[in-house]
Amino acid sequence: MAASPELILTCLCLNIVSLVVVSTLLTETDQDSEWVNKCVQGDREAFNALVEKYYKKIYNIAYRFVGDAEEANDLAQEIFTAAYQNLNKFRGDAKFSTWLFQIATNRGKNKFKYLKRRGYFLNRGQTDDDDDRESGRAIPDESMNPEDILASKQLQKIVQDVIDELEPDHKEIVILRDIEGFSYEEIARILNLPEGTTKSRLHRARMVVKDKLKKVLS
Amino acid sequence: MKECERIGELFGEFHDRCLDDGSEKLMRDHFLTCTPCREDFKWYGFTVQALASLEEVSPPRDFVAQLNRRLDGAYVTPPSLLSSYLESVRNFFATSPYLPLPVGLATLALVVVVGFAVYDHTGGEYVQPVSVLQAHQETPPGTMTAAGDAKVVRSLESSPSQPLYSPPNSSFASPALNVPRQFVANPKSLTGGIAVGNQRFATVAERIGGDNLTVEATSIDRAIESVKKILPDMRGTVIEEKSPGRVGERVLGVVIPRGAFSNLTTELINHGAVAVGLRPEADVPAPSNSEAGNVMLYIHFVQTQ
Numbered sequence: 152m153a154a155s156p157e158l159i160l161t162c163l164c165l166n167i168v169s170l171v172v173v174s175t176l177l178t179e180t181d182q183d184s185e186w187v188n189k190c191v192q193g194d195r196e197a198f199n200a201l202v203e204k205y206y207k208k209i210y211n212i213a214y215r216f217v218g219d220a221e222e223a224n225d226l227a228q229e230i231f232t233a234a235y236q237n238l239n240k241f242r243g244d245a246k247f248s249t250w251l252f253q254i255a256t257n258r259g260k261n262k263f264k265y266l267k268r269r270g271y272f273l274n275r276g277q278t279d280d281d282d283d284r285e286s287g288r289a290i291p292d293e294s295m296n297p298e299d300i301l302a303s304k305q306l307q308k309i310v311q312d313v314i315d316e317l318e319p320d321h322k323e324i325v326i327l328r329d330i331e332g333f334s335y336e337e338i339a340r341i342l343n344l345p346e347g348t349t350k351s352r353l354h355r356a357r358m359v360v361k362d363k364l365k366k367v368l369s
Numbered sequence: 370m371k372e373c374e375r376i377g378e379l380f381g382e383f384h385d386r387c388l389d390d391g392s393e394k395l396m397r398d399h400f401l402t403c404t405p406c407r408e409d410f411k412w413y414g415f416t417v418q419a420l421a422s423l424e425e426v427s428p429p430r431d432f433v434a435q436l437n438r439r440l441d442g443a444y445v446t447p448p449s450l451l452s453s454y455l456e457s458v459r460n461f462f463a464t465s466p467y468l469p470l471p472v473g474l475a476t477l478a479l480v481v482v483v484g485f486a487v488y489d490h491t492g493g494e495y496v497q498p499v500s501v502l503q504a505h506q507e508t509p510p511g512t513m514t515a516a517g518d519a520k521v522v523r524s525l526e527s528s529p530s531q532p533l534y535s536p537p538n539s540s541f542a543s544p545a546l547n548v549p550r551q552f553v554a555n556p557k558s559l560t561g562g563i564a565v566g567n568q569r570f571a572t573v574a575e576r577i578g579g580d581n582l583t584v585e586a587t588s589i590d591r592a593i594e595s596v597k598k599i600l601p602d603m604r605g606t607v608i609e610e611k612s613p614g615r616v617g618e619r620v621l622g623v624v625i626p627r628g629a630f631s632n633l634t635t636e637l638i639n640h641g642a643v644a645v646g647l648r649p650e651a652d653v654p655a656p657s658n659s660e661a662g663n664v665m666l667y668i669h670f671v672q673t674q
Contacts, residue, residue: 160486163483167476167479211426220429224432231436329420358413360416364415
């Protein structure tokens with residue numbers, strides 16, 4: 152059954168109108184892209200606005216990759232510097248935030264690999280163990296209730312130590328999903344992976360963390 | 370044991386409540402009977418909670434100031450004129466970075482299609498498309514219809530006893546010979562270079578197109594014989610006769626004087642057949658010098674029931 156040319160034309164016109172409407176709506180809600188455009192034109196204030204919006208999140212991601220405040224500060228500064236220098240390469244195919252978190256994840260993973268190769272985490276673990284022995288609090292007290300255990304500084308440190316032992320691929324996905332709370336869809340975009348792969352990789356990473364935590368806490 | 374492994378694989382989805390009812394029930398039933406799996410799942414849940422409970426860390430107070438000092442020394446490449454131009458073109462339809470380039474291109478393609486459609490309908494007399502059956506019923510013999518998307522169909526079925534051949538003095542005049550070009554079986558095998566004597570005709574054939582003319586006939590043999598009878602009157606010759614490999618189809622390659630092109634094609638149409646790929650005489654490509662004013666034409670004969 153052939154459609155009439157008028158019908159086809161009407162459908163095409165509606166299609167175009169809907170695309171324009173969607174485009175307009177999205178443009179209005181995307182403050183980031185406006186700042187990015189200004190920044191590319193040399194407006195430093197616009198970049199400062201982006202930094203103000205994202206630096207806490209970026210710093211936290213960096214901290215979870217390296218597990219140390221000073222290293223995290225360096226890493227977060229490096230991430231923003233890289234973003235600033237490469238803004239003109241930002242193609243706008245994805246959100247600015249996705250692009251920024253991609254840089255953060257890549258830089259964080261590379262820094263983590265670098266530090267791990269140099270034995271940074273082993274040395275730090277040794278130092279921390281000594282500190283804990285001196286202060287007499289290595290493992291949470293069994294008499295504590297679950298909420299207290301979860302909130303305890305010891306557990307925070309244990310969990311950070313456990314994720315420091317993970318493979319880089321496992322570490323990044325645990326940080327993004329379970330610590331920073333990104334959705335599977337966002338993680339898939341940041342890591343450029345299919346959503347199914349994201350889920351299965353996260354499951355494997357959680358199983359590794361679970362086994363390590365079980366071993367340490369049991 | 371294997372079931373425990375399978376259950377372990379589903380921990381994540383069970384924890385995120387992404388399982389269907391059947392699988393969820395299977396998990397719960399398994400936990401009722403399998404203590405190790407139940408304990409393991411408790412640890413799994415605890416792990417997820419423990420990870421989520423990691424406290425937010427605060428960046429140093431002077432983080433932004435430090436960064437600004439660092440960025441003061443950083444160099445940002447200003448956008449070149451070309452990249453600015455490309456960027457504006459890229460964002461012509463996708464003004465937001467959320468709308469990627471493919472969407473912009475798709476929109477551009479739509480606009481082009483609409484443009485062509487509008488041009489096609491306003492540039493000439495618009496004719497409602499007619500079905501084959503309607504054409505059979507409505508088109509009086511010997512008349513031609515203007516272009517548009519109309520399909521001019523007058524098959525030999527309408528005059529089965531009438532031979533394709535017509536005397537040379539029959540009316541060739543066809544004031545509005547403007548039959549739409551349609552794409553049908555393409556005798557590609559014949560579009561290669563073919564030499565007749567010292568002359569090579571492939572260039573013109575290719576310029577006319579492989580699907581020059583399609584004739585539907587109840588008897589291909591009789592139709593071909595009729596064409597062969599017409600040709601001497603037009604000072605034309607048959608240079609090739611081939612079967613393109615499909616049952617009920619033949620292709621006849623003929624060379625005719627340029628001036629006879631309209632006569633031959635009109636003659637074929639006036640005596641029935643589906644005219645496909647014909648153009649007004651003005652559109653017929655001019656033969657090159659080497660072809661000495663001749664035109665080569667492929668006539669594609671298709672068997673009809």
